[in-house]
Amino acid sequence: MREVLTKNAARNIFYGGSLFFILIFVGLSAHSHWYIQNVSTDHAGLTESVAKGKRLWEVKACINCHSILGEGAYFAPELGNVMRRWGVQDDSEVAFEVFKGWMEAQPPASRAVAKCRNSI
Numbered sequence: 001m002r003e004v005l006t007k008n009a010a011r012n013i014f015y016g017g018s019l020f021f022i023l024i025f026v027g028l029s030a031h032s033h034w035y036i037q038n039v040s041t042d043h044a045g046l047t048e049s050v051a052k053g054k055r056l057w058e059v060k061a062c063i064n065c066h067s068i069l070g071e072g073a074y075f076a077p078e079l080g081n082v083m084r085r086w087g088v089q090d091d092s093e094v095a096f097e098v099f100k101g102w103m104e105a106q107p108p109a110s111r112a113v114a115k116c117r118n119s120i
């Protein structure tokens with residue numbers, strides 16, 4: 001067996017290895033895309049109101065301070081369970097009144113609360 005790795009052999013290993021791992025990367029990316037589209041997305045639950053909520057969440061930058069189902073920043077309370085924590089999950093009209101009252105009770109100088117107010 002040869003003791004020294006020639007330049008040609010090193011180059012071939014480099015290009016071959018790079019190509020091999022690029023192909024693995026592309027394959028895993030394609031599989032992830034397929035999996036998200038076909039397996040892990042709840043298409044039935046993605047209603048128009050869910051899409052509007054997501055848009056509001058992004059446009060008003062709630063994620064900069066809050067998390068939802070653990071995703072986001074940890075500066076402010078988790079919002080995925082706020083309806084349950086406040087005991088209003090069963091009645092959307094009571095929930096609206098409770099949240100409206102909470103927002104109106106916030107100091108007017110608070111930019112975050114002003115954002116909340118303007119978004120509803």
Ligand code: HEC
Pocket residue numbers: 056057060061062063064065066075076077078079082085112115116119
């Ligand atoms: C600048 C940071 C910031 C942003 C942006 C922000 N919030 Fe908040 N939010 C807070 C903080 C801090 C609290 C906790 C206030 C308190 O406990 O008095 C809070 C509390 C809340 C609560 C009450 C949660 C609870 O369990 O008491 C709700 C609901 C809420 N925010 C909704 C929103 C929504 C919806 C948005 C986006 C439209 C948003 N917030 C954007 C900082 C922010």
